Amino acid sequence: VQLQASGGGSVQAGGSLRLACADSGRTSSNNGMAWFRRAPGKEREFVAGISWNGDNTIYTESVKDRFTITRDRARNTVFLQMNSLTPEDTAVYYCARGIGSYPARTGNRYDKWGQGTQVTVSS
Secondary structure, three states, rough: OOOEEEEEEEOOOOOOEEEEEOOOOOOOOOEEEEEEEEEOOOOEEEEEEEEEOOOOOOOOOHOOOOOEEEEHHHHOOOEEEOOOOOHOEEEEEEEEEEOOOOOOOOOOHHEOOOEEEEEEEEO
């Protein structure tokens, strides 16, 4: 399994970005998937997760109503639509494959990680 994250960039506050995580190994279709982020000087933080079939999603409180996680199983890709971005969203974003079929909020429930994509939001 190789997870390739893309879509990061620099935007002004209030802007939007759409991250994508492509699974080149095509082995994650039955696994929950998630996005985490690590801001400078901070611990890695869970952002959003989605179940294997897309029916269940969970979010950290600070991104609810602003971020949306979706997946396209046919394309083996998971997306994170990020709207109303703030400087506090600045971080490296990582996608991860879950051990099970449903997402969890802790990193030890994920066994494969992408390389990360930088998101920078300026005020």
